[in-house]
Amino acid sequence: MNSSMAMKLFNILLFCTPIYVGLTLSISAHAGGIGLLKKYDCASCHALTGPAPATLAALWQRKGPDLFYAGNKYRQAWLETWLQQPKRIRPAGMFYMNHIKPGPKRNMVDTSTLTEHIQLNKKDAKAIAATLASMKTHTALIQAEKHDASISPGPLGEMLFDKIYGCMACHQIEPGFGGMSGTEVYTAGKRLTPEFMLSYIRNPQAWDPKIWMPNAHLPDNNKQKLVNYIIKLSKESNDE
Amino acid sequence: MNKYLLMMLLAITSMCLHSPAVNAESAKDNYRTYCMQCHGMTGLGMGVNIQDMSVQPRDHTDAKAMGTRTDVELFKVIKEGGLAISKSSLMPPWADTLTDQEIHDLVKHLRTLCNCEYSTK
Numbered sequence: 407m408n409s410s411m412a413m414k415l416f417n418i419l420l421f422c423t424p425i426y427v428g429l430t431l432s433i434s435a436h437a438g439g440i441g442l443l444k445k446y447d448c449a450s451c452h453a454l455t456g457p458a459p460a461t462l463a464a465l466w467q468r469k470g471p472d473l474f475y476a477g478n479k480y481r482q483a484w485l486e487t488w489l490q491q492p493k494r495i496r497p498a499g500m501f502y503m504n505h506i507k508p509g510p511k512r513n514m515v516d517t518s519t520l521t522e523h524i525q526l527n528k529k530d531a532k533a534i535a536a537t538l539a540s541m542k543t544h545t546a547l548i549q550a551e552k553h554d555a556s557i558s559p560g561p562l563g564e565m566l567f568d569k570i571y572g573c574m575a576c577h578q579i580e581p582g583f584g585g586m587s588g589t590e591v592y593t594a595g596k597r598l599t600p601e602f603m604l605s606y607i608r609n610p611q612a613w614d615p616k617i618w619m620p621n622a623h624l625p626d627n628n629k630q631k632l633v634n635y636i637i638k639l640s641k642e643s644n645d646e
Numbered sequence: 647m648n649k650y651l652l653m654m655l656l657a658i659t660s661m662c663l664h665s666p667a668v669n670a671e672s673a674k675d676n677y678r679t680y681c682m683q684c685h686g687m688t689g690l691g692m693g694v695n696i697q698d699m700s701v702q703p704r705d706h707t708d709a710k711a712m713g714t715r716t717d718v719e720l721f722k723v724i725k726e727g728g729l730a731i732s733k734s735s736l737m738p739p740w741a742d743t744l745t746d747q748e749i750h751d752l753v754k755h756l757r758t759l760c761n762c763e764y765s766t767k
Binding site for chain 2: 462463465502509511512575576583584585586587609610611616618
């Protein structure tokens with residue numbers, strides 16, 4: 407082997423080694439994540455394989471969000487942070503009817519029925535987040551969307567959310583303000599991919615056939631404004 | 647050849663059996679899932695969501711108010727939302743969630759809650 411060939415070989419090794427190490431670490435973290443999903447018994451509350459509930463009876467029994475499309479839905483960095491410091495996202499739990507009681511002026515959330523999510527250490531949170539990020543059964547729905555961050559929501563964003571489409575009836579736009587039966591939206595921009603938000607607003611039933619979020623048939627431009635409004639809310643909010 | 651054909655048929659049958667078909671539900675169960683979040687556990691309009699609403703949801707047990715609506719109007723407002731009958735946009739359209747038959751069943755359910763029919767009086 408002459409010196410030129412040796413140099414080429416060295417360069418190839420130099421280039422490939424980080425890729426190999428990176429791939430090995432990624433595969434090993436992913437394999438570790440699958441083991442951790444079992445260790446923490448995540449499947450006792452979350453569906454790790456589809457499809458989503460096709461009957462109301464099945465919907466009512468769901469204890470946590472479906473995770474078989476977690477990689478299409480969540481931002482991996484958010485997953486990693488949240489798993490270390492879990493905080494309630496749905497004020498009235500997974501299915502609100504399982505967690506409300508009569509009250510003097512309106513039905514109230516019965517907090518005694520709500521349970522906390524398990525808290526993970528940094529290493530396990532990172533491994534599980536990597537595994538969840540690889541679970542992408544609904545990539546076709548995501549690929550049908552194109553987020554345009556340049557469309558400013560302006561003052562119309564809040565108007566669309568509160569008045570025109572009435573989203574605030576079920577969702578909170580700041581802590582303690584808005585509806586209780588949906589997920590809080592003031593953290594959604596940090597939690598969810600823009601393409602997921604666009605797709606879910608376009609057709610909630612394509613993701614979850616029996617979900618209690620209706621399809622309001624928003625025009626594309628308003629959908630972009632709404633998603634950019636939600637992202638703006640997240641930037642204004644200090645909550646993770 | 648026949649063996650492969652049989653395997654393909656079995657695979658197709660299996661896929662059909664496992665497809666996420668959406669089932670028709672009873673009006674009572676649909677009301678519990680989709681309506682009670684705003685109209686309340688007993689239909690009084692006192693749902694868990696109402697605290698910050700600019701327009702309060704209809705009390706479905708109010709025979710006088712419910713009696714002013716025809717069955718056609720009730721069907722329309724459930725299917726197309728409040729704006730379709732010049733009411734609040736906070737009442738959303740359920741056309742993509744419920745079948746027409748399920749909406750007709752819900753209209754009948756509303757009539758049992760208010761114990762009323764449409765009246766011009």
